[in-house]
Structure formats: structure tokens, C-alpha cells
Amino acid sequence: MFGNMESAPDMTALMPGQLLARGVSRHLASLGWATVEELVPARGLRVDVMALGPKGEVWVIECKSSRADFMSDHKWDGYLEWCDRFFWAVDGEFPVDLLPEGTGLIIADAYDAEIIRMAPEDKLAPARRKVMVQKFATHAARRLQALRDPGAGLGW
Amino acid sequence: MFGNMESAPDMTALMPGQLLARGVSRHLASLGWATVEELVPARGLRVDVMALGPKGEVWVIECKSSRADFMSDHKWDGYLEWCDRFFWAVDGEFPVDLLPEGTGLIIADAYDAEIIRMAPEDKLAPARRKVMVQKFATHAARRLQALRDPGAGLGW
Numbered sequence: 367m368f369g370n371m372e373s374a375p376d377m378t379a380l381m382p383g384q385l386l387a388r389g390v391s392r393h394l395a396s397l398g399w400a401t402v403e404e405l406v407p408a409r410g411l412r413v414d415v416m417a418l419g420p421k422g423e424v425w426v427i428e429c430k431s432s433r434a435d436f437m438s439d440h441k442w443d444g445y446l447e448w449c450d451r452f453f454w455a456v457d458g459e460f461p462v463d464l465l466p467e468g469t470g471l472i473i474a475d476a477y478d479a480e481i482i483r484m485a486p487e488d489k490l491a492p493a494r495r496k497v498m499v500q501k502f503a504t505h506a507a508r509r510l511q512a513l514r515d516p517g518a519g520l521g522w
Numbered sequence: 523m524f525g526n527m528e529s530a531p532d533m534t535a536l537m538p539g540q541l542l543a544r545g546v547s548r549h550l551a552s553l554g555w556a557t558v559e560e561l562v563p564a565r566g567l568r569v570d571v572m573a574l575g576p577k578g579e580v581w582v583i584e585c586k587s588s589r590a591d592f593m594s595d596h597k598w599d600g601y602l603e604w605c606d607r608f609f610w611a612v613d614g615e616f617p618v619d620l621l622p623e624g625t626g627l628i629i630a631d632a633y634d635a636e637i638i639r640m641a642p643e644d645k646l647a648p649a650r651r652k653v654m655v656q657k658f659a660t661h662a663a664r665r666l667q668a669l670r671d672p673g674a675g676l677g678w
Contacts, residue, residue, distance in 0.1 A: 418663065500578055503659035513669050
């Protein structure tokens with residue numbers, strides 16, 4: 367029974383932005399990338415999706431479910447220094463002319479996504495890349511442990 | 523209801539060695555380390571627990587539930603080149619005199635663990651450490667995604 371419930375996750379519990387994040391993560395997985403959600407690169411910042419490529423490439427993807435969601439985000443340019451490339455992920459109805467130049471564009475739904483415009487590359491310095499891969503690894507492993515062993519009472 | 527089932531995982535589904543791995547992972551989490559299970563450092567090798575420290579330290583912990591389990595392992599010395607320190611994790615009944623010199627010892631049960639003898643350090647070369655942190659990150663994120671989004675049909 368537990369197995370059945372696992373295979374039928376409660377989609378109603380996901381917010382619109384999280385549904386986009388799910389589609390983005392599925393698409394990036396199909397390209398051989400690994401992703402985590404809601405990673406904190408620095409105090410006060412929390413990225414929707416951080417993706418790690420086979421050669422240690424680091425992308426940040428911010429998911430915007432509506433014009434209002436986008437307009438209320440005053441932190442996005444703070445993410446640029448933590449990644450090699452920065453993308454927006456939006457649905458097919460989103461007014462993409464709003465999005466700033468020099469950023470990538472992904473069109474997504476809850477099930478899949480497509481990279482429409484590749485983001486320009488601004489490579490991380492090696493020391494910062496090392497920090498980001500370490501953060502990614504720790505974030506993913508802790509979330510995984512919390513799901514696999516809920517009785518551990520982990521504080522993360 | 524799903525939430526309740528998540529908080530009451532089916533311990534009977536875990537093998538004795540996996541119960542030890544759970545206790546080891548809980549203890550290492552309390553020290554600020556992150557862990558994953560069953561990572562493959564190289565073809566033909568699969569470590570029980572790989573732990574990642576705050577500064578990128580890499581430990582391997584092999585969990586042995588019995589004398590027979592230990593005696594049938596002919597691969598353990600192949601793990602040494604993939605970590606800074608190598609440990610055995612066994613329960614309180616295990617005949618620890620069997621264990622080879624130059625390895626660490628952790629006494630564990632399903633709920634917690636204690637490091638009894640620190641393993642000697644043989645530091646990874648920087649290039650290999652980078653590879654191992656990348657493998658750890660990818661392994662953890664893919665397992666996490668498979669649990670969070672079982673409908674994605676991920677092949678890992």
C-alpha cells in the first residue's frame with residue numbers, strides 16, 4: 367500500500383512554482399543533470415532549482431508561475447554570482463517580454479520542460495564552484511536522509 | 523495519511539546491514555556530516571555508506587552484520603583508494619578481533635552509532651576528491667528526485 371501511495375504523490379500539495387520546478391527537473395534529468403530545489407547559496411537567498419551538470423556546471427533556474435510572481439521578485443540578480451548560467455522557467459502563458467535580457471528561458475509545465483533560450487555563461491571561479499558543489503551535495507543528501515529516515519528527527 | 527505512513531517507515535524492509543547504515547548515518551548527521559548509501563565509486567564496487575564532511579572529507583563505512591557477512595567480503599580493500607578514511611560498522615556482538623589493522627571501527631545499531639577507533643587518514647588527491655564529491659552530489663540528488671517524483675520514471 368505504501369508503494370502505491372508513493373507512486374501517486376499528492377500533486378495538490380505542490381504550489382504552481384513547484385510544479386514548474388518538477389517539470390524542469392525532469393527535463394534536466396533527461397539530459398543527465400542532477401537537480402535540487404530550494405537550496406540556499408547564501409544567507410537570505412533561496413533558489414528554486416539548482417542544477418549540477420556532468421562536468422560540475424552549475425545552473426540556477428527561477429520558476430515564475432505568473433506576472434505577479436515575477437514582479438514581486440527583487441532578488442533574482444543576486445543569484446547570478448552563484449551559477450554559471452541563470453534561467454527563468456515559466457509556463458506557456460507567461461508574458462516573456464517582461465524577462466530581462468542576458469538570461470535564459472525555459473518553458474515548463476508539471477511534466478516536462480524545454481530550453482527555449484540558452485543563458486549566457488559567466489563561469490564561476492574554481493573556489494566558488496567547489497563550494498557550490500559541496501552545498502549541493504550536502505543539501506541533497508540531507509533531504510534524502512530526512513525522507514528515508516523520518517524518525518531520525520533531523521533538524522533540516 | 524501519506525504523512526503518517528512516511529513517519530512510520532517499514533523497518534522490516536531493511537536488511538541487517540542497512541539498519542547499521544541507518545544508525546551510522548544518524549550519528550554522522552549529528553556531527554554535521556552528510557551521507558549516502560550504496561554509492562558506486564567505480565564499476566564493480568558499491569560502498570555501504572559514503573560520508574561527506576564539512577570540508578569535503580570523504581569517508582567510506584562498510585557495515586557488517588555478522589562474521590559470515592564480513593568473511594564473504596573480498597572487495598573491501600578496493601574501497602581504500604576512494605576515501606580519506608575507511609571504517610567498519612558492526613554491532614556490539616561482532617568479533618572485532620577479525621577486523622584488519624589500519625581501519626576504523628564504529629559500533630552501531632539501527633538508531634545510533636559511536637566511533638570507537640578513528641581510521642588512519644590517507645588523503646585523496648584533489649582531482650579524485652573532486653570526482654567523489656561530484657559523484658556523491660549526483661547520487662544523492664537522483665535518489666532524492668526519484669523519491670519526491672516517482673512518476674518521473676527515472677532510470678536510476
